[in-house]
Amino acid sequence: MKKIYIMLIAFAISFSGCKKYFDVNTDPATPQNPESRTLVPPLFAQMERGVQWDSRYLGGTIQYFGGAVNVGESHGWLAASDALGEIWRTCYYGLGANISLIIEDSEKKQEWNYVGLGQSLRAWGWQITTDYTGEIIVKQAFEPNRFIFDYDSQEDVYAEVVRLANESIKNFSRTDGTGSVVKLASADLVYAGDPAKWIKFNYGLLARNASSTINKASYDPQKVIDYVDKALGSNADNFIIPNNGTIAADANFFGPLRANLASYRQTRIIVGLLDGTYFTGTAGTVIDPRRNNMITASQDGVFRGTNPNASDPGTVANANQIANPWGSLGSANPGAGNGKYLFKDKAGFPIMTYSEMQFLKAEAAFRKEDKQTAYTAYLNGISASIDFVSALGTAITTAEKTAYMQSASVKQSATDLTLKDIMLQKYLALYGYGFVETWTDLRKYNYITGDSKGNNPYLGTFVFPSAFSADNGGKPAQRTRPRYNSEYIWNIEALKKIGADKVDYHTKPMWFSLP
CATH class of the missing domain: 1.25.40.390 (Serine Threonine Protein Phosphatase 5, Tetratricopeptide repeat)
Structure with a gap:
């Protein structure tokens, strides 16, 4: 028995040193802690995909596209469908945890330009998703082991965009740490690591954010002007995602x-x-x-x-x-x-x-x-x-x-x-x-009704469809719904709190549209 016991101990010791070999949760062919430079390039493709995919519907609502192709032109929505939900998917899945990994990895390495890039893209994601959907999930968005997520007000989301964009500007302005233009250049398909252009892009986000609040007492046109003067300075600064177009x-x-x-x-x-x-x-x-x-x-x-x-x-x-x-x-x-x-x-x-x-x-x-x-x-x-x-x-x-x-x-x-x-x-x-x-x-500008001061620049140009979708109650679309498969299946109780279970939820005015 003693001999057997000694042999079992030796067996246990020898295999305790081979944990990686037997760990079924580890794939030696796949990095478990991917570096920021490998995570960044796909993010640009996700940004493009999200906007273009949903624009097949939104393009009809704003009358960039016609042809009576889908419910977009009648300001409608599709129940039990992920249609019109790709921007949502981009924000939470395509960018989502990948941005968190970039920021965490780069903070440890003191690569502040990578941190700034992550913050900038997250600010863009929050801004476009709230402008598209209204109330969204921010504070609890990436908390681990959470299955129910509460929605944040659009006003709070706007404030978070401002915070992130300003933090990104600070990080792109830093000269300490280990980050460099060369390190970022290979991963940055848009600006080749140029911090000055990223700073301009952030000011552009701030300008968009401030410009949308014309109906609020807090609206400050001078702030918009100041942001724009620090934003893109010519077409050479345009943020354009490239496509190879070979297949x-x-x-x-x-x-x-x-x-x-x-x-x-x-x-x-x-x-x-x-x-x-x-x-x-x-x-x-x-x-x-x-x-x-x-x-x-x-x-x-x-x-x-x-x-x-x-x-x-x-x-x-x-x-x-x-x-x-x-x-x-x-x-x-x-x-x-x-x-x-x-x-x-x-x-x-x-x-x-x-x-x-x-x-x-x-x-x-x-x-x-x-x-x-x-x-x-x-x-x-x-x-x-x-x-x-x-x-x-x-x-x-x-x-x-x-x-x-x-x-x-x-x-x-x-x-x-x-x-x-x-x-x-x-x-x-x-x-x-x-x-x-x-x-x-x-x-x-409430389509042709006008803003809080009565300005209606689209009057006589923009025309509504002859009939809105059945659920609209004669009202135009004001927002899209959160993505069906992630929210209406798994997070319905939170949706009820913001009224997103109602058939006419997509006609509820946005925060920025109201005085």
């Missing part, structure tokens, strides 16, 4: 290879902005030089667009069907490598642009009654948008650009500038990428 797996979600937009149509509001209708009152008076790059004429040479929740007009012969975003008539797919504007396989996807920033400044300065500053920013925004569009297609000549800038579609003095001029040019400039920001603008 469907690495191609732009909006490109022909992915084949997601065949049934979608260009809309009458985009056509009307580009042919001068909504700026001059007469179609064809001034043709925007961006038009041929952004949209497509029917076979007879006439530019047409759909009305909300309407298919191709019956008065148009089949050969003259309204074009889809790729520039093809009807539902034709032009094939790999084709398409136009942001709807090409290799086209990068903008998350933030200099043009957007200038329109934020123009709006804020106009509300501050500083019309000269507003006018300068307004011109900068149009000019930058033309240059941006020109780089994505047939080059717009200097003469064409000058002719448009001196036309009736562009106000020729600060005295004549209106808020409608600013907001419609911004609406046009953000076509194809600024889906949530454009929806935020429409809702903060």
